[in-house]
Amino acid sequence: MSDLIRRTAAEMADALAKGETTSVELTRAHLDRIAEVDGALHAFLHVDAEGALEAARAADERRATGSPASPLDGVPIAVKDVLTTRGMPTTCGSRILEGWVPPYDATVVRRLREAGLPILGKTNMDEFAMGSSTEHSAYGPTRNPWDLERIPGGSGGGSAAAVAAYEAPIALGTDTGGSIRQPGAVTGTVGMKPTYGGVSRYGLVALANSLDQVGPVTRTVRDAALLHSVIGGHDPKDSTSLAEPVPDVLAAVEQGATGDLSGLRIGVVTELGGYGYQGGVLERFKESVDLLVQAGADVVEVSCPHFVHALATYYLILPAEASSNLARFDAMRYGLRVLPEGVEAPSAEEVMRATREAGFGDEVKRRIILGTYALSSGYYDAYYGQAQKMRTLISRDFENAFAQADVLVSPTAPTTAFPIGEKVDDPLAMYLNDLATIPANLSGVPGISVPSGLAHEDDLPAGFQVLAPPLKDDRCYRVGAALEARLHEKWGGSLLDRAPDVKVVTR
């Protein structure tokens, strides 16, 4: 493995700025790495070597003339396949969109291009972002670089695995119930879900519009802040995008990296721990809390009593919105078209039915059925309406908690990566993975997951989640950077340094 690709994005940007390397060299190194290990990992659904190198050459020209487009100009990136990319397939991990090449870029993708980041390709995901293991991808699962027999989390397992395995220095993910943070936790990477409305959703193929948010998937907190600065900010094409400027997340990282959190109040959420959480995960969590106390933070325990209903609330709102979002896949304009067998002159409805039958996987169908039911006349008040009320109560819990603490912390996911196949037929067990991450989506608050170490039971990574009030994304970065600094000091390097090299453990 080239040493070049083990650097952080910030270090790569630095080397580019100093002329020590070129974007073409960097991009090629990552493409080589993908060629080398992606057969084993399957983090990518599509690799655009040509497009990435072309963008790299343009970045090098800008660097040569001393006019880089952004601090990250020339640093390659991977993009989750749920974001539209002009000229590059966008499948959302579904058969129903196989071969669809969007005629437009998502706003975040456009911002990446404008900032000069070569796009290496599109990463694997659970179909339409429904899942916590990437096993629901119609194109086969992604494997966890720490143990190829285990899941890399989901839905954004592809982005997390790619970053953990040095196939890309940074990636974009999307987080509807934890799809950035939980894969971060189980692959030993950093994942940040910004405040709802902080990053444009235009071009993000919606799972649940009121919960979805685009965010960075990286190996360090600083890299996440760098990427956040590129993609964040108001977009007139997204009505739910906030007018407020992105908080100064880079300054927050610098502040946190000093390792000093004097005066900061940290709230440990009672309801996000204990029963259902793996012992080793809780140990690492407690250790991290202790480190933050050593950094000068005050710790209080706070209760968010309605969080116990978060999962149920989420599984009414998400399927309801998703069932409507997915109605457009009807074989009329784009994507898959399947003609029903044995029907002479099929009607539009018959083609629609056959296409949706063949094009959607079981988990997608399950949620379409759930959502359609929850919105049905006569059931709306009992399900969707009730869920919206609970959502308000959960937001109130957050308000109360943030009155007592500047940030809230918890383990990101209740367990480390589980074996592929273990939960794929048990949806409820699968849903429990997002227990700690879902409340943030229901209320739109920002949350980051940083690696907290390896659980003693299985020597697999665990994650530490930091939640902050809406628009206080900078607090996530400050605390995340402080914890990262303390842990790196303790470990003598990054957690990923302890990951086995994928090539070594090739099956």
Added chain:
Amino acid sequence: MTETLVPFEEVLDRYDPALGLEVHVELNTRTKMFCGCPAEFGGEPNTHVCPTCLGLPGSMPVVNGKAVESAIRIGLALNCRIAEWCRFARKNYFYPDMPKNFQTSQYDEPIAFDGWLDVEVDGETYRVGIERAHMEEDTGKSTHVGGATGRIHGADYSLVDYNRAGIPLIEIVTKPILGAGAKAPEVARAYVQQLRDLILALGVSEARMDQGNLRADVNLSLAPKGSGELGTRTETKNVNSFRSVERAVRYEMSRHAAVLDAGEKVLQETRHWHEDTGITTSGREKSDAEDYRYFPEPDLVPVAPSREWVEELRATLPENPAQKRARLQKEWGFSDLEMRDTVGAGALTLVEETVAAGAAPQAARKWWLSELARRANDAGVELSELGVTPQQVADVQALVDSGRINDKLARQVFDGLLAGEGTPAEIVAARGLEIVSDEGALSAAVDNAIAANPDVAQKIRDGKVAAAGALIGAVMKEMRGQADANRVRELILEKLS
């Protein structure tokens, strides 16, 4: 399938009708409801489209502020209350011409609600309650090719044009209109007519029924006379002219009565209106099974018009229709009957515009209500859709006023206008219609007429001036109508006095 019908007059012996009208108005905003595509009519199919109005995965809507403004102005003009806070909702159903398979509309939180419009029929005023006016987007336009009916069933294939998808619509829904009795068909027609006048005065839509800018759905039910109940209703879709609105109500009343007389139940369903045969036929059954699963559109933020803005918009409203009718009647010096006929013929705006273009009110009224009304009737179209503009009518009248043509020649000018032969002046020139003002030729023609009709001439000499008509006719015939009849009369009387 022919339906049994009860004669209209009989219907009223046994039943009370309840009307309801849903009118869709396509706004004339520059861009579509939720994207920047041009909202204009026509264009090569599927050229006014973008990811948003095609419903491509990942695309998002942004509300057109101008459309909200138009919706509020319509609401205010209909005496509605304007919501302080309202949302868009998704109406979920599958249809190939709907890009997202849900329509972004409004459900339980319309922008405007609880208003009224006073409608005049034969001098009587009916106050039509307005339930709501809400914003939504239009669907694409399907063309079903092959098959006998032009409907999707039986078609060989269908073409969809998404240029229309996403064009802003305002749907205006009345409360049940009760108590119109035998006048129900006329009230329905008058409501749509007067609503259209209002929309035109607001300048928010071209409101052309023939182009589908204004589309009416007619709800009708019958209840046993005097029962005070509401019967089962049918919804007749896309009734696209004033005349058809009236005919559709009349037809459905007769049809419902026959169903009820037979002791059967009226099916709650959508009906299709057939312009050519003047009947309705059953469309899809609209039952409880149709569940649109409405929920608030999560990709849009609520619309919350400030009270200041609403008041600013109120100040831009045209005068209310009843006041306007009273003012115009006074200005024009029309009798009550003349005014009633003008309104009834849907000619108020046309007359107003003709007067504005320079014609005298009575002349304007005369052309629209006689000559042009007859032609519209013959062609089976609305006056406004005849193809003659108020400016042209005023131009024709100006030619009459200047003595260059007379009323009879003017009719030939209208023939020319309808045949697309150019402006009135061009038609007069091309057709050689100008009145001969050559006194010599006229005098000679008069002399000829006198010589040819010695008996008549003698009567006139004897003081029977009324007999001059016969001589005038003879002169006009010789002059092929191109003479000023008044001048001819003068000449005859001069010569025979």
